[in-house]
Amino acid sequence: MNAPSVSYFGPMEPVRFEGPESRNPLAYRWYDKDRMVAGRRMEDHLRFAVCYWHSFSWPGGDPFGGETFMRPWMHGTDPMALAKAKADVAFDLFRLLDVPFFSFHDADAAPVGETLPEHLKNLAEIVDVLEGKIAGSKTKLLWGTANLFSHRRYMAGAATNPDPDVFAFAAGTVRACLEATKRLGGQNYVLWGGREGYETLLNTDLKREYQQMGRFLSMVVEHKHKIGFDGPLLIEPKPREPSKHQYDFDVATVYGFLEHWGLTKDVKVNIEQNHAILAGHTFEHEVALAYALGIFGSIDINRGDALLGWDTDQFSMDVGELTLVFHELLKHGGFTTGGLNFDAKIRRQSIDPVDLVQAHVGSMDACAKALLIAEKMLAEGTLAKPLAERYAGWDGAEGKAILAGERTLDQVADRAIAENLAPKPRSGKQEYLETLVAMRL
Amino acid sequence: MNAPSVSYFGPMEPVRFEGPESRNPLAYRWYDKDRMVAGRRMEDHLRFAVCYWHSFSWPGGDPFGGETFMRPWMHGTDPMALAKAKADVAFDLFRLLDVPFFSFHDADAAPVGETLPEHLKNLAEIVDVLEGKIAGSKTKLLWGTANLFSHRRYMAGAATNPDPDVFAFAAGTVRACLEATKRLGGQNYVLWGGREGYETLLNTDLKREYQQMGRFLSMVVEHKHKIGFDGPLLIEPKPREPSKHQYDFDVATVYGFLEHWGLTKDVKVNIEQNHAILAGHTFEHEVALAYALGIFGSIDINRGDALLGWDTDQFSMDVGELTLVFHELLKHGGFTTGGLNFDAKIRRQSIDPVDLVQAHVGSMDACAKALLIAEKMLAEGTLAKPLAERYAGWDGAEGKAILAGERTLDQVADRAIAENLAPKPRSGKQEYLETLVAMRL
Amino acid sequence: MNAPSVSYFGPMEPVRFEGPESRNPLAYRWYDKDRMVAGRRMEDHLRFAVCYWHSFSWPGGDPFGGETFMRPWMHGTDPMALAKAKADVAFDLFRLLDVPFFSFHDADAAPVGETLPEHLKNLAEIVDVLEGKIAGSKTKLLWGTANLFSHRRYMAGAATNPDPDVFAFAAGTVRACLEATKRLGGQNYVLWGGREGYETLLNTDLKREYQQMGRFLSMVVEHKHKIGFDGPLLIEPKPREPSKHQYDFDVATVYGFLEHWGLTKDVKVNIEQNHAILAGHTFEHEVALAYALGIFGSIDINRGDALLGWDTDQFSMDVGELTLVFHELLKHGGFTTGGLNFDAKIRRQSIDPVDLVQAHVGSMDACAKALLIAEKMLAEGTLAKPLAERYAGWDGAEGKAILAGERTLDQVADRAIAENLAPKPRSGKQEYLETLVAMRL
Amino acid sequence: MNAPSVSYFGPMEPVRFEGPESRNPLAYRWYDKDRMVAGRRMEDHLRFAVCYWHSFSWPGGDPFGGETFMRPWMHGTDPMALAKAKADVAFDLFRLLDVPFFSFHDADAAPVGETLPEHLKNLAEIVDVLEGKIAGSKTKLLWGTANLFSHRRYMAGAATNPDPDVFAFAAGTVRACLEATKRLGGQNYVLWGGREGYETLLNTDLKREYQQMGRFLSMVVEHKHKIGFDGPLLIEPKPREPSKHQYDFDVATVYGFLEHWGLTKDVKVNIEQNHAILAGHTFEHEVALAYALGIFGSIDINRGDALLGWDTDQFSMDVGELTLVFHELLKHGGFTTGGLNFDAKIRRQSIDPVDLVQAHVGSMDACAKALLIAEKMLAEGTLAKPLAERYAGWDGAEGKAILAGERTLDQVADRAIAENLAPKPRSGKQEYLETLVAMRL
Numbered sequence A, B, C, D: 001m002n003a004p005s006v007s008y009f010g011p012m013e014p015v016r017f018e019g020p021e022s023r024n025p026l027a028y029r030w031y032d033k034d035r036m037v038a039g040r041r042m043e044d045h046l047r048f049a050v051c052y053w054h055s056f057s058w059p060g061g062d063p064f065g066g067e068t069f070m071r072p073w074m075h076g077t078d079p080m081a082l083a084k085a086k087a088d089v090a091f092d093l094f095r096l097l098d099v100p101f102f103s104f105h106d107a108d109a110a111p112v113g114e115t116l117p118e119h120l121k122n123l124a125e126i127v128d129v130l131e132g133k134i135a136g137s138k139t140k141l142l143w144g145t146a147n148l149f150s151h152r153r154y155m156a157g158a159a160t161n162p163d164p165d166v167f168a169f170a171a172g173t174v175r176a177c178l179e180a181t182k183r184l185g186g187q188n189y190v191l192w193g194g195r196e197g198y199e200t201l202l203n204t205d206l207k208r209e210y211q212q213m214g215r216f217l218s219m220v221v222e223h224k225h226k227i228g229f230d231g232p233l234l235i236e237p238k239p240r241e242p243s244k245h246q247y248d249f250d251v252a253t254v255y256g257f258l259e260h261w262g263l264t265k266d267v268k269v270n271i272e273q274n275h276a277i278l279a280g281h282t283f284e285h286e287v288a289l290a291y292a293l294g295i296f297g298s299i300d301i302n303r304g305d306a307l308l309g310w311d312t313d314q315f316s317m318d319v320g321e322l323t324l325v326f327h328e329l330l331k332h333g334g335f336t337t338g339g340l341n342f343d344a345k346i347r348r349q350s351i352d353p354v355d356l357v358q359a360h361v362g363s364m365d366a367c368a369k370a371l372l373i374a375e376k377m378l379a380e381g382t383l384a385k386p387l388a389e390r391y392a393g394w395d396g397a398e399g400k401a402i403l404a405g406e407r408t409l410d411q412v413a414d415r416a417i418a419e420n421l422a423p424k425p426r427s428g429k430q431e432y433l434e435t436l437v438a439m440r441l
């Protein structure tokens, strides 16, 4: 094959902001990158990244069916040439969407090697290509990561593999990916442990694997400092799939792991909506919890189907859900190194090249609209005021003393008895608050 | 009403061991209390406890229907007399089943008071009654606990309530229950946070509530030491129900919380099967993880329905599942202060008094059979041998050095490159192991 | 107690339309009853009904906690006086909300009797009261129904009970409720089989119960004709809860049952969002399927929580979901006898009287806004045009011939061979369509 | 490549019955094919079939990772030669396991063609091969089927495709597969509609697709009669995956569909455990319901993971669950044309050839043990006797008259009033029955 020209997506101008009344599905109606929102340009708030894997490396297969997309760069005999053609299309899409960031795994961008040296050589060649592409583009690297789950060598785990040689192979791969990320100006480095878990406890030594994983992550943190990589490491929680159980089940689980290994300073979380709901949590719960625990890092922006039990990774168009997430984000000042990474894939039937553009446009708009609503709600104190009132009792002297550790159980209990307490419950006002939010949408 | 005589369950002898061939559904076929299992009497291994709430305080209602059981001690005008009648029936059931333990909440055993002093007075009176009962019975107290979820004062939480007076009321109640547990010889003290969570994030300050809960638990730990209560505190994880989200979601979440507040020494977990599956975990996962993290405490033995989304708390008759759990338990030497507490309720249609006896007998037998199988599997190394082989690589010098923190990422990665690693995957042998287990059942 | 005055909800004017910009949470922003929508007044499209059970008969309990609402009409010694006081409050709320309809079960409105004659006598007395109320109100009866699930006599089913006397008791109750519904001008009669199912197959004769249920429903249909009740019977599907399995699992299951018994003419379905998702379906799926099968009747408008496994029956504020449902509805011309019945309950913590008003206002507004969007989408052909294009092939001669039964397998297969078919797939355009919908919200 | 010799599974004798005490994991401990069970040889009861797809055509990939098995017959340049090599291995496994049946899709056994004539030519060539293999083997064909879901042409459905040419392609394929099944002596013909459903209602005309599917199935039934194929058609219900919603959701849904199209005589169901639980039903529910509705056909014997939301298709080793299913089966006299088809796949990590043998042996044994327990329970009336007692009331004159349609609602209701009915509930005895069953396991 030849490298696809810029015309892979057909004759198309870069997508532009046309305002809410536009009926052009390939225009932005809400995403107005230079509009100021809570003190920053919208582009600098949302920090969108297009991901390499779903958008350029997935052929449209599913567990019951094969390729549907027939991407030209997936059919040919020279893997390196195909990888370069893929990079051309990728940066063409970045340009058309006018996004500030992208993200990638080694295995998305470069041909996978069988031995470690071969694998690293392939990666190095593509990193050169990407470096050139980045230099000629507005689109920068949000984060890099290593695919430690697709190759059969990882079928029983990477860091948690029963074979220490697989651990070593993974170490070599992560080092290379971390260093490539640094070189390419990446602002974070992500670890997702799709095979760090088990299929059955019958063949699993849970405690030993916990230690392997802890040591692995610690080594990566040490290396990050050694090479002077500034960004945080980000663990991406997911409860299951492909494994029966994955050790990074959810934000709370990752937090316990980081506390155990003393890594809460260096490692944060990359939260994905679909992984949140697979773990039984709302998206906004995972974000709020990560902030409460001080480990919020970044977001994989997508949407699962609550009626399906697997990771559908759909493009989110749900302004209501996004509003609550961005409200939380804005409350804490917005992203630092993180961003909104589209770990989202078009449906298997969306086989037209333009479908890939469309999906990003629709979801970017939903995010932009949600951001604007969240900004307004914060400015008005829509939720903040009732919240402050609800907990006002804890701002009194006794409440503060309790939380400051200045009261014993005896003191608190004795006061309760002395005052003959029979506290009156107060309405939680859930429907009132829901109505307030609905009014803003 | 009058106190029910010992004949509430009809004319019945205490349930006895009759051996596997017995066709008497009110005999033990496997539970042979004096039989030696892994160095202890079976009774001392299983440490069964009957719970007060489901067995004596639940009228048989559900969200769509009212009372079905028509227990005589639930109908009358003198709450204290009814509570005493209930205690008579309870200890009668303990005698019939010949169980070594029971467990209770304040609200199960004593009339609930509206003010704290009234509530504590009622409790004190019943604690006297229970003390007398225990003195005249073989059945001792496995653990006590406080009901901080049923009364409307707790509708928005106990320790995590927006009102510090509710926190104080809860503190007064827990102090009383902890001290009652100590006085009654209880071996553990349990906290289940059914309302420590939220219905909607719209009205919830997650971080503040995390701090309230942390301080509350710390105060209880301090008090435990002050009064010299020897047993551990046990947190019982549950992800949801009654709340939308409960802060003690699962074992991993509780672990992170305990690490954060520095309480892993004093606080362990009480694991329930039904809560495990509501959180998306197998029962054996939660037990194995608690051991791996060093916080295993005790078990609420029951069974949920994996196709239903709420806490059915059924009596477990599933020998296969129990075998895996007891295998884990025996591997670690069995219970210390913990036991198997029947947090299980008969179905709403099981309205005959004998149904309550039957349910315990069936489940005790299932546990006993599972314990015997687990003992055999451990003795034979059924699972332990293949497991050791699978991880043998980590017992080598390099594996040990990695886990001991004696290798950097560079060292491990450089070795992988130098050795041109291309690790060969080895079969996980899942079906082989499943067959081995099935052979033993 | 005395009957609550009209001031139970505090000093309050009836809720009025104030337009989208209003910040008054107790005003309608979208519900403008006289506005014309697709040829009808909005009020005549939405046909809102307030339900008696959740709004006036539920005390705020849940499986882990008791009453929170402390409604005055639930505390007193004269059940009939309380029932009348409840009716006063109910019609006061109807007035405040200005809704055209309400709905009720016998057991919501009248004291439950232990024997059938006593039960029917109570009901008759309340029906007189309701008749007077209706006469003096704009609010009419959308539908009546019988509660065949709360009393312990129904614990093992009503029509499907192993005891034919329970079947007979249920028959007597349904006859009375159906006749009361007719007398009160009700436009439909609903059957929800909360106990028509099983807890365990071990004690269940599935086939026999299927026959009992079939005969019961047939008898009710026959009676409906006998007494000249004009409205349809409506079965409300639900998959589980309170039972493990309920025979009216979902729309498709009910359809098979109606086909089997030849009742598709007389019996339709009453679809509830929360029941849809418990069965693994979207709300819009159940509505679309009911229309496709010709059995669409009415809607219980509420919202479940997709992360919880039970029937939360929340007030829906989800304009996106509602839009798809109303789009389907409008496509078919809207309701005939059906309506939007608020089978929705405020949260247990919403203990202020005004919370009940607020919840209805918020959800009515969400419905109104969704209706307007759906109207616009239909007018524009937003979804209809792409749909017609997608299936255009079936409008050709061959497509029509196939569907008309004019082609054999041989003919179709032979043509496929003769034409050497290798059909080209066309994009499903899911993200494009989602963007179109999102643009309209 | 060359055809693998019989040594693909290593040096191995056919698996033999060695009795329950055998510790040989590659022996049968319970499966004793000539043992008489309820009047038939065990082999004739269980009617095991090995399936082609999972066992010989699946490379060990999953949504996050590629091939792990490296089967020699999947790597080569001559598809037809590979297909023949695969057939050699398949019949070698059948011989080693000594199973009476196998099953296959066109696409498992023969290379897939791009045009219909090419596809049919490939299939015809392999059918010749299979015919020869069958002639030389004890293993016969339980059923054949067509794969109408893997190729991209089917991405939007086969019979329900918006393009009638795809319908025609599917018709040509099904005709060929049905005729091949007949020629090979197959006893049933199966249809599983993996793509007969939708990804989004936004692009779906539910009613039209229902008609397409109805006509398709009717044409296949007509053709079956035309060619004199004796066996039933079997629809295999599944609620979702790969689609969001599949039209053959569960047994009840299929029943409604068959009733609608008048096909209940000719079409039965093939029930799979994993599909049952994905639809929210127990395995035994689906079997019992199919019998109650008169459409029971055959079984795909496997096991899902109730904590995972996708089709894991594991080998079942769960004797308890299987016992309830076989109890239902034996109650109705056992299979006629159906059998136990292993629609089960070894785990992705089970990469040793022997793992494939092991998995079948373990599951065949579990089935055999369950069958023996079910036989004993039926002989003893363990469940049948309490069941008959529970419903005895319906065997009286009034109960019979009601079910026979000889009573009106008025008659039944009037009797209930005249007799002043206040029925007494009776215990459902669930724990008693569970104990009875547990005793037998």
Ligand SMILES: [Co+2]
Pocket (backbone or CB within 6 Å): A272, A274, A275, A311, A312, A313, A343
């Ligand atoms: Co994902």
Ligand SMILES: [Co+2]
Pocket (backbone or CB within 6 Å): A236, A272, A300, A343
């Ligand atoms: Co992600």
Ligand SMILES: [Co+2]
Pocket (backbone or CB within 6 Å): B236, B272, B300, B343
């Ligand atoms: Co518990």
Ligand SMILES: [Co+2]
Pocket (backbone or CB within 6 Å): B272, B274, B275, B311, B312, B313, B343
């Ligand atoms: Co529980």
Ligand SMILES: [Co+2]
Pocket (backbone or CB within 6 Å): C236, C272, C300, C343
């Ligand atoms: Co409803």
Ligand SMILES: [Co+2]
Pocket (backbone or CB within 6 Å): C272, C274, C275, C311, C312, C313, C343
């Ligand atoms: Co509901």
Ligand SMILES: [Co+2]
Pocket (backbone or CB within 6 Å): D272, D274, D275, D311, D312, D313, D343
């Ligand atoms: Co399957």
Ligand SMILES: [Co+2]
Pocket (backbone or CB within 6 Å): D236, D272, D300, D343
């Ligand atoms: Co199957």
